[in-house]
């Protein structure tokens with residue numbers, strides 16, 4: 539089934555602006571990431587043609603095949619990695635991405651630092667925090683997040699720029715449980731901003747196709763939308 543990427547982007551952007559307004563937030567305070575995993579480069583190009591420049595992918599190999607030519611032709615395009623990242627994939631991930639949103643353990647920062655120092659690249663990271671029972675990814679304890687930020691503060695990871703937090707809400711129709719998950723991330727981010735005022739930890743990456751409006755009401759600055767832009771994913775590919 540073919541989808542109209544440009545039309546979908548227009549609709550989602552409208553819904554984002556309306557949600558900002560309802561939540562009493564400044565217009566343009568929420569960025570849209572187009573999650574293009576499992577969709578071909580031509581769909582990404584359609585989105586770029588419609589004015590979309592921020593993309594997300596969750597598999598390093600797919601991103602490394604799809605994005606380098608796109609970024610070469612469109613230098614304004616920015617790619618974030620949003621999926622669970624194995625250490626042996628970090629080398630290729632930091633080459634193609636401007637931000638790793640799925641930092642979920644301290645050892646991953648060791649590897650990111652090692653690979654970024656080799657290519658002399660600074661990279662933004664978000665700390666993924668586990669806020670819903672079903673999802674398995676993300677830091678489980680606030681102490682570990684504090685430990686990570688303290689290590690960065692102490693100069694252990696000079697190529698790593700901490701930029702905020704990310705979460706996935708539980709996959710459920712229960713809106714209150716989804717909301718709780720977003721509130722939990724926002725409150726964590728507020729505590730970390732107070733504890734580490736020297737860092738700019740303002741990014742709050744939360745909300746997907748099914749729940750981005752709730753996320754905006756709870757303070758999201760970046761929504762990650764795939765299906766509502768590109769249609770259903772074909773996982774058989």
Ligand SMILES: *Cc1c(COP(=O)(O)O)cnc(C)c1O
Pocket residue numbers: 573575596620621706745746747748762763764765766
């Ligand atoms: C796939 C994915 C999304 C987008 O999900 P949709 O429901 O298709 O909008 C957002 N965030 C992460 C981490 C993902 O893996």
